[in-house]
Amino acid sequence: MGLSSSLTSARGALRAVASRSHTDRPHWAARIEDVKNAVVGTTLRRLHWDLRLQPFHGFGSGARVRVLAKVLYASPGTPADFHDQPVHDMRTMAVRGWRNFASQVAPHRTVQVLLGDQQFTVRADRAGIVDAELEVALPPGHHEAVLWTAPGNEVTADITVVPDAAEVGLVSDIDDTVMVTWLPRPLLAFWNAFVIHQSSRQVVPGMPMLYQRLAREHPMMPVFYLSTGAWNVFPVLKRFLYRNGYPDGPLLLTDWGPTNTGFFRSGPDHKHRALAQLAAEFPTMRWILVGDDGQHDPSIYAEFSAHHPDQVDSVLIRQLTEPEQLLAHGSRRPREHSAHRPAAPLSLEAPDGHGLLAELERTGRISS
CATH class of the missing domain: 3.40.50.1000 (HAD superfamily/HAD-like)
Known part of the structure; x- marks a missing residue:
């Protein structure tokens, strides 16, 4: 049943790609990757894997902020903040880098962002990367954005707001x-x-x-x-x-x-x-x-x-x-x-x- 659903999902992904005009068609390697992500993603969801966010260090000016993160699948029971650790306590994250390459991305997922007193809705790209510019006024210095895909998997991302006076x-x-x-x-x-x-x-x-x-x-x-x-x-x-x-x-x-x-x-x-x-x-x-x-x-x-x-x-x-x-x-x-x-x-x-x-x-x- 799981394999049949995965193949159906794969055929659906191929049909979606084929429906685009020739000039808009992605490179064949990208199309293969899209199918792989669809098949693996369907299988992991049937195995009750959850979405998790890996936050990156964002930045901005006084009027606009760039938020960066990656949406991934994680096995059941994985803590929401498994990537969200202080720099000085990244033992597992830093020395077991192969896990970062072996993880499965979750493309095109909707992500909520709370920054200051404003909430935004953004979307990951086909590689699971969130790269969003948000119109928000923040004072210079260090800030934290809260990101989540569903209640309970919130993580925080560092944000550096550059002073306007910086030359x-x-x-x-x-x-x-x-x-x-x-x-x-x-x-x-x-x-x-x-x-x-x-x-x-x-x-x-x-x-x-x-x-x-x-x-x-x-x-x-x-x-x-x-x-x-x-x-x-x-x-x-x-x-x-x-x-x-x-x-x-x-x-x-x-x-x-x-x-x-x-x-x-x-x-x-x-x-x-x-x-x-x-x-x-x-x-x-x-x-x-x-x-x-x-x-x-x-x-x-x-x-x-x-x-x-x-x-x-x-x-x-x-x-x-x-x-x-x-x-x-x-x-x-x-x-x-x-x-x-x-x-x-x-x-x-x-x-x-x-x-x-x-x-x-x-x-x-x-x-x-």
């Missing part, structure tokens, strides 16, 4: 910029999912101190961590940043599943979109953009600087060692040479955070 913000890459895993980029997904010991991830020397100095120099500075990593590794990355003394801030990650246009999402496109959204959300903010020269960060930041020259304070690039370059893209030389990059208002390079801090002091951007 400088920081956007930082993660892999090879704030942490080094010493693995080829194609293996990073496996690493983040299955490596158990948090100590295996190495902090880039001097980077926490650099970010702390920048935060002291600009007391109202928001910090955003922009990565092509999947939302599945959010708790792993959040714990790493906390344990190594990096300033707290929202993570802007992505979903690795198929899209309407391709088998995988484009990492550079994700970063371009995220930077453009930040520029639009905070039009008077000048950004310190931090990345590494192992992949596309220099060209992404250069393009952003060309389109938003008044919104870039500086570009800081960590220079990878030859072994790191080899692991990052198969060559011992930087993927993108400085001579081929458009100049940002201020572009500095150094092998680690200590060197970048020294360069900022030399140019007078930070008092020595």
Whole structure:
């Protein structure tokens, strides 16, 4: 009976997809994923699995807030707040990352959000991701949004409201910029999912101190961590940043599943979109953009600087060692040479955070 219902659900999903016009048809991999989600979701509901929410760190200005979360299926009896734990107490969440990849998403579910004294109704996308901009006025600082799909499974999501008076913000890459895993980029997904010991991830020397100095120099500075990593590794990355003394801030990650246009999402496109959204959300903010020269960060930041020259304070690039370059893209030389990059208002390079801090002091951007 359960298999018959699942197959019926699968045929229904296929018919829904087939009814769209050819120009609107998603990529075949996305259609297969939609069918898989329909079949597995029907089976789990018949086994009385419940919906649970994994909240992410949201942000906003004084007039608008972006709320982020993921809707998942969980076995009967799973606590509603199994993902909603303090950063300093994420033992299970952080070290058993494979569970985050093995979980089943619940697409297109309705989610209620209580923020301040206002309640909103939002909807997850086909990957189970809630990414909603809400018109709500909140004072600057830390807030909590309450999210639920049904009474009894409420969770809270951190929300950082950036002060209107903040003039400088920081956007930082993660892999090879704030942490080094010493693995080829194609293996990073496996690493983040299955490596158990948090100590295996190495902090880039001097980077926490650099970010702390920048935060002291600009007391109202928001910090955003922009990565092509999947939302599945959010708790792993959040714990790493906390344990190594990096300033707290929202993570802007992505979903690795198929899209309407391709088998995988484009990492550079994700970063371009995220930077453009930040520029639009905070039009008077000048950004310190931090990345590494192992992949596309220099060209992404250069393009952003060309389109938003008044919104870039500086570009800081960590220079990878030859072994790191080899692991990052198969060559011992930087993927993108400085001579081929458009100049940002201020572009500095150094092998680690200590060197970048020294360069900022030399140019007078930070008092020595």
